[in-house]
Amino acid sequence: MQSHPTRYWLMKAEPDSRVVKGKDVKFSVDDFESAGTTPWEGVRNFEARNLMREMAVGDKILFYHSNCKNPGIAGFAEVSKEAYPDYTAWDSSHPYFDAKTDKDKPKWFMVDAAFVSRARHFVPLSLLRFIAGLPSSDPPTEIAYVGENGVKAVKAMQLVTRGRLSVQRVTEECWSVIELLAEKGGWESMSFTKTNAAGIRQAKPKAGRKTLTRKIEVDEATADSHKASGLQDEGDAGAEAKQEVTSGRGRKRKASDVHQEQLGDPDQVPRRKSTRTKK
């Protein structure tokens, strides 16, 4: 039934409890497994939204644990319902209510995702970063089975090169590598946490941005949440594809991610899919 080839995506959720407006937004692989199918609500980022609108039933999803002690891919899922308006944006009691949208012209969308399986071996981000930092395309012996193409695929993952988008496109090669890693494991004896074995990681540039300038005292007031909600319009901006990253402050990227989520029914526990919510 799909009129086009299956596509692959990576979607993040936060497995640790975090209370937002009185509701715990945590959504771990355990929660996902229990829920079976869940609406991916709360995404309030244009690029992430646009990607969800490209999803078709049957597309595969890498379920990622974000903003936690041990981030990484915890399971597999698939799109079970195409994008439709995210009704939580109209729920004024909801943490991610967006007063700027109206039902006649939905701005935010969500898809339904169905849990498929857990990763037999949790695939930590640290492993992916380690692979991405390898000097060549030769995988270490422990995971020789991923092959050179596998290493190349990981090196190109947005999860590694970009990071912040909570809904990302993933190549078929990448999907295969993650699936293999999750199935076979083998890196248990390696140590690449933090400084990781090769010390790779992206070293950080140090001079970078000047954002540091700001650190003022912000009162963390609770800001209204409206701010980020976006105002851009929906028009689809979609595509923006790439842009350059200018140096200095003005970087420009394009989209971003962000989503959060919320709850579904009053009875149900709210689940968060996205990573970070705003405070």
Place this chain on the structure above:
DNA sequence: GCCAACGTTGGC
């Protein structure tokens, strides 16, 4: 339209 400030994401 540019760019500085700001607020958030999210790894560590």
Place this chain on the structure above:
DNA sequence: GCCAACGTTGGC
């Protein structure tokens, strides 16, 4: 909890 990365807002 810290802070780097970066999207977004808003002044000009």
